[in-house]
Amino acid sequence: MSLRSSGRVRMLAAIASLALGSVPTALVAQLPLPTTNDPRVGLGAGLTDAEVAAKNLRLVSNSPKPDIYMPRDSAGNLDLGGLTYANSDLAFRGNYVFQGNFSGFQIWDVSDPRKPVRKVAYLCATGQGDPSIHGNLLFISAEGPGNRIDCGTQGVQDTVSEERFRGVRIFDVSDVANPKPVGWIQSCRGSHTHTLVPDPRDSSVIYVYISGSAGIRSGQELEGCLDVPPDSAGSSRGRIDVARVPLDNPAEARVVNGARIFPAQPRPASHGAAPGDTTQRRRPAAAGAPRERPGPDQCHDITVYPAIDRAGGACGGYGILLDISDPVNPRRIDFAADTNFAFWHSATFSNDGSKVVFTDEWGGGTQPRCRVTDPLPWGADAIFTIADNQLTQHAYYKLPAAQTPQENCVAHNGSLIPIPGRDVMAQGWYQGGVSVMDFTDPNHPVEIAYFDRGPVDSTRMYIAGSWGAYWYNGYIYSSAIARGLDILELTPSEFLTQNEIDAARSVVLAEFNPQSQPRFVWPATFSLSRAYLDQLERGQGLAADRIAQARRDLDAAERLSGAQRQQALTRLASTLEPLAANAADAARVRLLVQSVRDLAAAR
Secondary structure, eight states: OOOOOHHHHHHHHHHHHTOOTTSOHHHHHTSOOOBSOSTTTTOOOOSSSOOEEEESEEEEEEEOOOGGGSOBOTTSOBOOSSSTTOEEEEEEETTEEEEEETTEEEEEEOSSTTSOEEEEEEEOOOSSOOEEEETTEEEEEEOOTTOBTTOOSSOOOSSSOTTBOOEEEEEEOSSTTSOEEEEEEEOTTOOSEEEEEEOTTOTTEEEEEEEOOSOOOOTTTSTTOOOSOTTSTTOSSSOEEEEEEETTOGGGOEEEEEEOOSOSSOOOOOOOSOHHHHGGGOOOOOSSSOOOOOOOOSOSEEEEEGGGTEEEEEEBTEEEEEEOSSTTSOEEEEEEOOTTOSOEEEEEEOTTSSEEEEEEOTTTTSSBOOSTTSOTTTTSEEEEEEETTEEEEEEEEOOSBOOOTTSOBOOOEEEEEOOTTSOEEEEEOBTTOEEEEEOSSTTSOEEEEEEEEOOSOSSSOOSOSEEEEEEETTEEEEEETTTEEEEEEEOOOSSOOHHHHHHHHTOOOSEEBTTBOOOOOOOOOHHHHHHHHHHHHHTTOSOHHHHHHHHHHHHHHHTOOHHHHHHHHHHHHHHHGGGGGGOTTHHHHHHHHHHHHHHHHOO
């Protein structure tokens, strides 16, 4: 299918213009229409044999789910009609990947990313299963009312029961093949997601921010739970639960605070159904005066950035900027609303903390929201800058290729890629696949790589695709809801050089939880200096002859050793330093100079 009709183009432009919201009209106008002229459009369907389209990303391996996570009907056929056995989020430690599942979790040894080895597939009903790792302690979110303390899958029948578990489970995974439950944190709304927060003054404890979106459980089942309006005394609404976990005794973990971070005002306006869905859902208007809807009383995801004492709360109707310098008492310092957002879902900071990307999970991840008729700002990313503790909204980014009605697709989870001097993130879009987006210029984000498969089925929609895509120690890991674990790697392109990829790979993390964002620090390498030179060439930030000479000098210095190498690099830095004054990209020239000086000082 192609956009040959000028009338169709005008229709799509009109749809896009419906969603101007609080963002300057010029920024919305810059968004491209969802294109059907893309290799991702029209891919053949299949669970294990779907067609693939990729650009600047290579699939290193796919590891299918084990049989215990592949439900079957009474006739023995695969039954993918529900989320009970869906893969969810990821966490990382050393050579291990911890993959959540609505019915437990898996632990993968990825020492060889080409051949991951499953160490365990642990069966435990959770109803989301998002994982985090800290040392040998694995934390697993559990929200559903049928979850049991004993991990059983038979459910809980009684309205009030001591067998029910809703909160965060804690496992000891010092032996990754034999996880052992060692504690839990019961909470009033369960844990849809959670975030680990270090104590800056006490390394013997860790805090857990618990985001629960389900109904309030009975106070008879868990003391202190109270289902009353959020502004009422003792309400279990309008707060995030803060739990304290003693690392040497996780059985003593408990909730120590209910942080009230939400704005005391009505829920902001947001869009309704897409234009193409409106006629199907048209209902008579309710009689009487319109009711004022209360503001959000919970967060979906909270991403903390301890290095800058900040957190981004994606909280239903708002994006909230938090001060977490006192982790027990997070404090709201600013918030934003957007009429183009249906559900603020998750957040990712730039490495310097000057930007944050919020996502809109319009449709809850179970609906096709990347169709050619869906407005671009809906179900997209919104990029904000942060200055003087205030959020300022800039452009949107959405998957540019139109998806079919058989593919659940909307912005979902992702993380930064440590490309020096740039803001780049990988992101899962459910059955829209994995997209890599550069948001260095917050007004002009651009896609630089992607990987996508066709739908699971060509006739009906099953919930599938990439739950989240995260960079970890040289690779992008994507948790495929129905298809297992994908491991991908970036390849050089006009958007990204091999030197930039090598510099990103030089950043090695011992541990990574996507909602606990680390600060990237690049070691002194020749790849780092060459990456800055590549960027100066791409952006014409320095004269071409100066770039060529600097490359020759770097090559010559690399062939030397000891004091001779140090002297050569020191001379190069001294030669480059005065060039910043007249360079088109002075800031990047200074980064280059510093990287060369660091190389000279390195042993």
